[in-house]
Amino acid sequence: MRKKIIIIVAVLVIIIGGLWGGSAIYASKENSKAPTALSLSTPTTATVTESGAATSPSGGATQDASESGSIDGDWIISTGSQAGYRVAEVLNGQDVTVVGRTESVEGDVSIADNKLTVAKVSVDLTGVATDNGSRDRQFLSILKTAEFPSASFTLTTPVDIAAIKTGVASVKAVGDLTIAGTTKSVTVDLKAQTTSSGVEVQGSIPLTFNDYGITAPDLGFVKVEPTGTVEMLLQLSK
Numbered sequence: 001m002r003k004k005i006i007i008i009v010a011v012l013v014i015i016i017g018g019l020w021g022g023s024a025i026y027a028s029k030e031n032s033k034a035p036t037a038l039s040l041s042t043p044t045t046a047t048v049t050e051s052g053a054a055t056s057p058s059g060g061a062t063q064d065a066s067e068s069g070s071i072d073g074d075w076i077i078s079t080g081s082q083a084g085y086r087v088a089e090v091l092n093g094q095d096v097t098v099v100g101r102t103e104s105v106e107g108d109v110s111i112a113d114n115k116l117t118v119a120k121v122s123v124d125l126t127g128v129a130t131d132n133g134s135r136d137r138q139f140l141s142i143l144k145t146a147e148f149p150s151a152s153f154t155l156t157t158p159v160d161i162a163a164i165k166t167g168v169a170s171v172k173a174v175g176d177l178t179i180a181g182t183t184k185s186v187t188v189d190l191k192a193q194t195t196s197s198g199v200e201v202q203g204s205i206p207l208t209f210n211d212y213g214i215t216a217p218d219l220g221f222v223k224v225e226p227t228g229t230v231e232m233l234l235q236l237s238k
Contacts, residue, residue, distance in 0.1 A: 035099050038082060038233040040168065040193055040202050071164060071199060074110050075236040078198070081105040083123045085207070087228035098224075100139060101231075102127035107152075109201075109236055114162040116173065116192075119155035121232065142214055144180045151179045151230075153188070153205070161192055168193045177205060177230070182212040198237040205230040 084101030104124035110117050125145045129136050140146075155175040163169040169192045177186045192201045207228045209216045216224040 035101070037086065037204070038084075038202055038231045040191055040200055040233075041195070071161075071194065072111050072113065073238060074108065075199060075238055077105055077107045077109070077121065078235050078237040079103075080235040081233065083121070083230070083232040084128055085228055085230055088225040089222055090225065091222045098130055098135070100128040100130045100136070102129065105232070105234070107234075109199075109234075111161070111199075114160065114165070116155065116159040116161050116171075119153070119173070119175065121153045121234065123151045123232075125149060125151055138217060142217065148179075148181045151177070153177050153186075153232075156185070159190070164192050164194060164199075173203075177207075179207075179212045180214055184211050195235075198235065201232075201234040201236065203232045203234075 080103075082101050082103055083105045084099065086097065086099050089096040089098055102124060104127035105121065107119070107121040109119045125143055126140060126149050128139065130139075143151075153175050155173055157174045159171050159173045161169040161171060163171075169190075171190050171192075173188045173190050175186060175188060176183050186205050188203045188205050190201060190203045192199060194200075207230050209226055209228070216226050218224070
């Protein structure tokens with residue numbers, strides 16, 4: 001009898017070990033595939049000078065950041081922009097990073113006297129995708145995209161980005177984030193720089209799902225953490 005119990009326990013240990021090991025392998029594989037956080041591109045030109053002209057790192061002239069050689073004016077979110085989310089799943093005790101993204105981003109931005117005065121960003125959530133179609137369908141369901149197909153961010157307080165003239169402007173911006181029909185005031189970590197064709201803006205927003213009436217999935221063996229991050233990288237042009 002004692003020998004039988006030992007055998008059963010050994011089998012259970014092997015099974016549990018196999019499950020844990022398989023989960024660890026899966027988590028490692030998935031984490032290696034997860035895209036890194038969206039970030040500003042490596043500058044190929046220097047930022048706008050006090051006179052409004054853009055210069056290259058070597059001192060030569062490059063294309064102005066805008067027609068007037070100034071960042072002031074009205075801008076639109078153009079091709080190459082991205083937005084999405086980054087969350088952590090826990091699979092049998094293993095942390096798995098999940099990243100969903102889309103290029104279905106639109107909106108407009110206004111800059112006056114080196115201050116970001118208007119920023120409206122809209123993201124088509126139905127276009128957000130990971131590498132797993134089943135997960136994406138669940139994403140659409142929990143965010144109620146049949147009723148609320150888009151999410152948006154609207155700046156509510158002007159932000160000084162004068163530092164963009166000499167490099168990267170790193171600021172915190174306050175605005176309203178709307179997801180699944182619920183709007184909350186949030187603080188966004190923003191970084192902005194000029195490029196040869198316009199202005200590039202990277203932002204991240206910490207997110208707690210319950211704040212927006214969203215229940216993070218929990219299937220027992222796999223669950224989504226209750227918090228995540230909204231990421232965006234915007235290419236602005238005139």
